[in-house]
Amino acid sequence: MTRAAIKDLILEIIKDIDEDADFNTLQSDQPLRDQLDLDSMDFLDIVMELRKRHKLQIPEEDYPQLASLDSCANYLEPLLKNV
Amino acid sequence: MPFSLDKAADSYDVIVIGSGLGGLTTAKRLSYCGHKVLLLEFHHQLGGLATWFKRKGHIFDISLHGFPYGMVKTCKKYWTREITDSIVQLRNIVFDNPQFSLQTTFDRLDFTALLNKKFKIPQTVIDRFFATVAGMNFYDDQTMTTRELFEQFFPGRTDVHRLLMEPITYANGSTLDDPAITYGIVFSNFMNKGVFTFEGGTDKLIRMMTEDLEKNGVMICTNAKVERILVEKGKVRGVEVNGRVITAPAVVSNSGITNTIYNLAGRDVFSSDFLEKADAIRVNNSSCQVYIGLKKDSSIEDKGDLLFTSTAPVFDSSELLDMHTHSKTFSVYYPKTRPGHDRFAIVASMNSRFGDWSSLSPTAYETEKKALIERTLVDLNRYFPGVNEKIDWLEAATPKTFNRYTLHTHGTSFGTKFEGLAVSRSIFKEVPGLFHVGSVGIIMSGWLGAINYGVIVSNDVDSYIRSV
Numbered sequence: 001m002t003r004a005a006i007k008d009l010i011l012e013i014i015k016d017i018d019e020d021a022d023f024n025t026l027q028s029d030q031p032l033r034d035q036l037d038l039d040s041m042d043f044l045d046i047v048m049e050l051r052k053r054h055k056l057q058i059p060e061e062d063y064p065q066l067a068s069l070d071s072c073a074n075y076l077e078p079l080l081k082n083v
Numbered sequence: 084m085p086f087s088l089d090k091a092a093d094s095y096d097v098i099v100i101g102s103g104l105g106g107l108t109t110a111k112r113l114s115y116c117g118h119k120v121l122l123l124e125f126h127h128q129l130g131g132l133a134t135w136f137k138r139k140g141h142i143f144d145i146s147l148h149g150f151p152y153g154m155v156k157t158c159k160k161y162w163t164r165e166i167t168d169s170i171v172q173l174r175n176i177v178f179d180n181p182q183f184s185l186q187t188t189f190d191r192l193d194f195t196a197l198l199n200k201k202f203k204i205p206q207t208v209i210d211r212f213f214a215t216v217a218g219m220n221f222y223d224d225q226t227m228t229t230r231e232l233f234e235q236f237f238p239g240r241t242d243v244h245r246l247l248m249e250p251i252t253y254a255n256g257s258t259l260d261d262p263a264i265t266y267g268i269v270f271s272n273f274m275n276k277g278v279f280t281f282e283g284g285t286d287k288l289i290r291m292m293t294e295d296l297e298k299n300g301v302m303i304c305t306n307a308k309v310e311r312i313l314v315e316k317g318k319v320r321g322v323e324v325n326g327r328v329i330t331a332p333a334v335v336s337n338s339g340i341t342n343t344i345y346n347l348a349g350r351d352v353f354s355s356d357f358l359e360k361a362d363a364i365r366v367n368n369s370s371c372q373v374y375i376g377l378k379k380d381s382s383i384e385d386k387g388d389l390l391f392t393s394t395a396p397v398f399d400s401s402e403l404l405d406m407h408t409h410s411k412t413f414s415v416y417y418p419k420t421r422p423g424h425d426r427f428a429i430v431a432s433m434n435s436r437f438g439d440w441s442s443l444s445p446t447a448y449e450t451e452k453k454a455l456i457e458r459t460l461v462d463l464n465r466y467f468p469g470v471n472e473k474i475d476w477l478e479a480a481t482p483k484t485f486n487r488y489t490l491h492t493h494g495t496s497f498g499t500k501f502e503g504l505a506v507s508r509s510i511f512k513e514v515p516g517l518f519h520v521g522s523v524g525i526i527m528s529g530w531l532g533a534i535n536y537g538v539i540v541s542n543d544v545d546s547y548i549r550s551v
């Protein structure tokens with residue numbers, strides 16, 4: 001999966017969590033939490049959704065790696081390289 | 084419609100023991116993740132403490148007094164749009180005690196105005212207090228108690244302490260001596276937008292949840308009391324229920340954490356380190372309730388949805404727990420609460436200790452129960468003069484009642500004190516395949532806490548099932 005596809009995947013999952021989420025002004029190097037008003041339950045949803053869709057097991061200590069779109073891409077790129 | 088146990092298969096991906104809101108949500112999430120789920124409930128009705136009963140045309144709700152706005156987001160994400168759409172605000176929260184009487188929407192804006200204008204607290208102090216509690220996390224330092232938090236911001240102001248604490252004591256059994264974070268997290272949840280309820284009543288909510296679970300393929304069996312969680316070679320193998328063995332690589336217990344460890348799994352499957360932590364768990368207090376039904380065609384004036392009343396001179400955590408407490412809440416259910424059902428009902432709730440009631444002889448128990456009802460009516464008449472003539476149903480529940488229906492240790496209403504959370508969260512590291520969900524640690528209790536905790540635990544369970 002390319003970095004762009006990974007970012008789209010994350011945005012798609014967030015859209016499922018909150019259909020009103022507005023991505024227009026989203027900056028990919030800034031924390032998603034502050035920009036989209038996500039809480040820790042929302043991040044848990046992202047983790048579960050990644051496991052469901054791509055059998056990815058993300059250990060709890062790695063959750064902070066999902067903070068921004070860029071960091072998601074950095075972290076997930078090697079894990080999703082064959083997808 | 085739930086099934087009887089003989090319809091269940093012999094093996095599942097996961098078995099959930101108990102259908103409280105935590106158990107129901109876990110069953111929902113795990114079926115959504117693609118697992119084959121069996122839900123076993125000892126009672127004939129689902130919901131656990133989220134329950135109701137019918138008498139003489141009345142429907143009484145047990146634990147539908149109010150929850151924070153967070154339920155809207157949570158139900159939208161983890162349940163259904165229809166469930167979410169039934170959540171409505173309770174706008175009229177009343178306090179009445181010797182120190183003050185007031186009405187509020189119980190949100191940050193209104194509380195700020197009250198604290199500033201009525202209680203003469205400087206705006207900067209109020210803002211700092213709200214910022215402090217809003218910034219609290221469950222993993223923060225727990226050495227500060229709620230009493231110390233209040234003394235820091237509002238020294239000597241027992242009236243302010245009462246305003247801030249009384250509702251939370253009813254909401255989760257916490258006292259001034261519990262960690263301030265358990266107060267701050269729950270209080271902030273409410274202050275977000277106020278107090279909400281489920282229009283249509285608990286029976287409607289549980290019916291909708293049951294239908295949703297069935298649609299998702301969850302097998303639900305009632306009158307199914309799990310006697311043992313089977314552990315073999317250090318791992319979970321399944322459960323023994325009504326004398327039958329059903330196997331699964333993962334079992335999630337929504338029974339109380341102490342019950343789960345001591346009675347269902349058994350001490351011998353845990354390490355001594357773990358047992359030391361488990362033995363230190365304090366269960367929370369239980370409750371007393373008086374259910375009051377008004378005759379058909381009679382009505383009462385709208386005096387508020389939720390009344391925090393007390394004749395005790397100041398707020399005192401132990402006074403609220405006393406079996407003869409002078410403090411109680413009245414939840415008033417107007418016909419608007421349950422559209423189509425034109426009856427008025429009132430539920431009085433008090434916090435209570437199991438030991439005070441369980442130690443009574445059968446006759447003393449009946450006498451105390453009558454006295455509890457009498458005291459409640461005296462208090463109720465202060466708000467609804469002459470209400471006695473309109474009543475056609477009166478009944479009381481005590482900690483013994485809660486214990487009988489939920490099997491919870493000491494009939495606990497709100498799970499355990501803070502230390503229970505770490506034990507609940509780590510149980511699967513001790514016995515692979517064994518999980519616990521349900522009220523623990525004060526913050527993971529209440530309708531919202533129990534549902535959210537169900538989601539958190541489901542993530543652990545899903546991860547485990549996929550790795551074995």
Ligand SMILES: Cc1cc2nc3c(=O)[nH]c(=O)nc-3n(C[C@H](O)[C@H](O)[C@H](O)COP(=O)(O)OP(=O)(O)OC[C@H]3O[C@@H](n4cnc5c(N)ncnc54)[C@H](O)[C@@H]3O)c2cc1C
Nearest residue numbers: 101103105125131132146148149309338496521522529530
């Ligand atoms: C009087 C009262 C008022 C409350 N008011 C409110 C309120 O206004 N707002 C709010 O948000 N919260 C309120 N609460 C708290 C809230 O109801 C609970 O925190 C929440 O419902 C608990 O959910 P739970 O998942 O912990 O499970 P529980 O509701 O405790 O359910 C556990 C279930 O497991 C079942 N079970 C146990 N052992 C077994 C076994 N061996 N085999 C099979 N089944 C078993 C039990 O029968 C039960 O159904 C109130 C509680 C009480 C008691």
